Amino acid sequence: MNRESAFTNRLPPGQVWTRRFPVVGEKASNATMAQPEHWRLEFWLEQSLIGSLSHAELASMPREKVVCDIHCVTGWSLRDACFEGIRLSTLFRALPGLSSSGIRFVRYVAASDREHDTSTSLSLALKDGWLVDRKDGKPLSPEHGFPWRTLFPSRYFYKSLKWITQIQFLREDRPGYWERNTGYHSQARPWREERLDAIRFTSSK
Numbered sequence: 586m587n588r589e590s591a592f593t594n595r596l597p598p599g600q601v602w603t604r605r606f607p608v609v610g611e612k613a614s615n616a617t618m619a620q621p622e623h624w625r626l627e628f629w630l631e632q633s634l635i636g637s638l639s640h641a642e643l644a645s646m647p648r649e650k651v652v653c654d655i656h657c658v659t660g661w662s663l664r665d666a667c668f669e670g671i672r673l674s675t676l677f678r679a680l681p682g683l684s685s686s687g688i689r690f691v692r693y694v695a696a697s698d699r700e701h702d703t704s705t706s707l708s709l710a711l712k713d714g715w716l717v718d719r720k721d722g723k724p725l726s727p728e729h730g731f732p733w734r735t736l737f738p739s740r741y742f743y744k745s746l747k748w749i750t751q752i753q754f755l756r757e758d759r760p761g762y763w764e765r766n767t768g769y770h771s772q773a774r775p776w777r778e779e780r781l782d783a784i785r786f787t788s789s790k
Contacts, residue, residue, distance in 0.1 A: 597775035614748035653738035656775040670717030694751035703761030741773040
């Protein structure tokens with residue numbers, strides 16, 4: 586198998602490779618993200634605040650590199666993107682009360698003018714979720730989520746939230762911004778082409 590064939594086998598249906606890292610969605614956070622020394626990541630169990638971490642506290646935690654292909658729902662894919670950060674499973678293990686709370690879903694909230702958010706199952710967060718602050722050895726640029734963003738390599742990129750400030754643990758799912766407003770699929774699996782929720786776009790007649 587030649588090199589190009591190997592890359593083709595990594596490309597989900599309906600996608601094309603790009604060499605750029607395009608900016609999609611909102612282009613800038615709100616003003617609170619400009620100074621990382623004032624930034625905190627809050628953790629909520631339903632309506633109760635159960636913890637928070639500063640930028641410095643997160644940056645001091647043991648970190649790992651993750652190399653993955655990014656697949657955007659709009660059709661572009663970027664191969665071998667190298668991020669650095671912390672597994673969500675590592676963060677969640679330190680939080681009190683989660684194992685006995687009946688939590689099944691996680692909501693991620695951004696500091697943006699339209700209060701962008703998304704959600705995943707807790708099981709996906711533990712298996713595949715990351716909180717990252719660097720790409721290719723450099724801090725994330727503001728338009729790509731500085732200082733921290735989530736990363737879910739197995740999902741379309743709209744599940745990877747820029748400018749995160751809150752993580753909420755929920756018993757019932759709360760669909761995110763794109764799912765609520767455009768009908769994007771809640772699972773967002775590229776290899777199944779889960780771009781749109783077919784139920785919302787199928788007539789009941």
